[in-house]
Amino acid sequence: MFDTLSGKLQAVFERLGQKGKLGEKDVEEALREVRLALLEADVHFRVVRGLVDRVRARAIGSEVLQSLTPAQQVIKIVHEELVGLLGEPGKLASGGAPPQVIMLVGLQGSGKTTSAAKLALHLKKQGQRPLLAAADPYRPAAVEQLRILGRQTEVPVHAESAGDPVAISRAALQEARSNHLSHLIIDTAGRLQTDNALMGELQRIKAAVSATEVLLVADSTIGQEALRVAETFHTTVGLTGIILTKLDGDARGGAALSVREVTGVPLKFLGTGEMLEAIEPFYPDRMASRILGMGDVLSLIERAQQAVDLDQVEETRRKIRSGTFDLGDFLEQLRQVRKMGPLDQLLGMIPGVGKRLAKAGEDEAGAQDELKRTEAIILSMTPVERQRPELIGGSRRRRIAKGSGTSASDVNRVLGQFRQIQQLMRSVPGTGSRRNIDLGRLFQ
């Protein structure tokens, strides 16, 4: 679809590079691209205007123009400004007598019920004891949906098949109190912010249970409408935070930035997938990168650190240095990368590469198949062949292909990949401390 912002700016400045010196006009041209990128990311029109003005003020007449890498300098300034607007990393309120009462509110279809279950699971993993409450008697099967999700996450659910949402919430609070639970999470019905009767209902629930958190659940694909929605929810019910959902697609979520900026309501959590584990605390710097289409290297590194066994990394490093890295190790490496998560998501985090590659057909199912084939091929080799792939000639290749149910050219492809990796690894200088892995280098 769109080129990423950094790509576009590079192009602008490359053209200018041939001209020699950069002037204000050139910065203006870059700022036009910045404006476009922000609007395409659904950042609100007025917020874009303010932001672009500030970036202009900082970029013109500073050392930016003299810099050797003006494009990067401009991006850096934009990024800093965005991070500033996005506020603090997300945290739930704590303190006070339990249970903490969290209400989830929002438009129809924004993802409240799923978010309620995700939040419950998130809290449970931190050793908390949440209770879920189903306060949506309107949408068919909404209560049933929460019940099922409660079973799946092994979190108790307070559900009544009919009744008034205020009474249900009050009863749920009683249940949470008498069972000494830490949190009560109330899933409310979706509603339009213009529906006065239903907005009044939210006020009554909030008062009845003295909610400590009222979180607006907003779909990350929402456009300029976000501001109107958030402002009305904020002025009528009083919001304490935002959960931005469905970020596992290519929506950049710029509307959320505008909401934070204009209403002052902080972003707290991000929903990043349909699985109940897919919820993350919000980080401003990562969100800024995403809005700019710059990828999300930080999340990638974090995933890598979670999935990859550092001792193993050190072991691999040692093997490379001593020239004993073989196909068995290669397979182990592939498996480790796969543990980091779906490939399309990983690719999406890499600046510039991201979505286009993911779209070019490198899809999840394909990647799984590919790994399975590679695995089968390597497992069909003898230990000696894995250590010394140069031994593999025509007849061995045929045997391996037959054993793994693949073709000789598949085997060749795996061997080729292995040789490339070997070369790549030799070119990365060994570092002393294993904590010092500079993953950033991989993306240059």
Added chain:
Amino acid sequence: MSFSIGSLRQAAAKTRSAFRDRLASVFSKSELSAEVWDDLEEMLITADVGVSTTENILGELRGRERKGQIREIDGLREGLHQELVARLNQGISALALDDQPVVILVVGFNGAGKTTTVAKLGRYWQQAGKRVLLVAGDTFRAAGGEQLNIWAERLGLQCIAGQRGADAAALLFDAIASARARGFDVVLVDTAGRIHTKTNLMDELGKMRGIAQRQQIEVRTLLVLDASTGQNGIAQARAFRDAVGLDGIVVTKLDGTAKGGVLFAVADELGAPVRFVGTGEQPDDLVVFDPEAFVTAVLE
């Protein structure tokens, strides 16, 4: 810093006033000043029309101004109306439902309003005298089948549902067999919400389409799009079109303040016609899309 949050809050309070207020202010000016053009740009972009479609529209209008076809504010209003309608009129034709049975796949992003729309369409064609079979093809979401079943019961429609986690394509296969055996005209298929960047989920839709086509059954695909969707709507529509083809769009939740401005961008880039509009949560809250009325509502 030369910027205050206060001023932005004020600015936002201004944007809160509905689209029509801003438009009224644009068109209350007496002459076509640069300010009017700027206001018009802001108005279109804050209605989610998107930068490039907005530029296209403004380009057309400025062209007409240069040729002397637009001289004053009323002319501009008229011209804008025409430009917007022209975009939505592309590719519009009745949805052909002559074959029996015809399969209608209702697809879209998570939470767009697919299941509710299936119920609404079921009612719509039921009232038009068709024999309608609903298929609860969202076997992923917890209670997804249950949700459609409840609607079917309320509307007195037949509904085929499977277990959670069941293969939706297999469910469709069964549905077609029973539609043939029992003489249904329209097989309306709800599907699980999916994010258009997930190729394996998109392929699954292609597979469902293929199942029907291999049995010589006509398939129509309707994309459900939430009116509050921003620029991502373009990517959604394109991806669904590429995966299963698009015979039309149903835009939902137009009963709120969202105007569905992204539809102009979608029409500009893809030319896919809008067929129906959802205006509420009840089965009767569905109207056939009318470009003139839609644009009038947007501009009023």
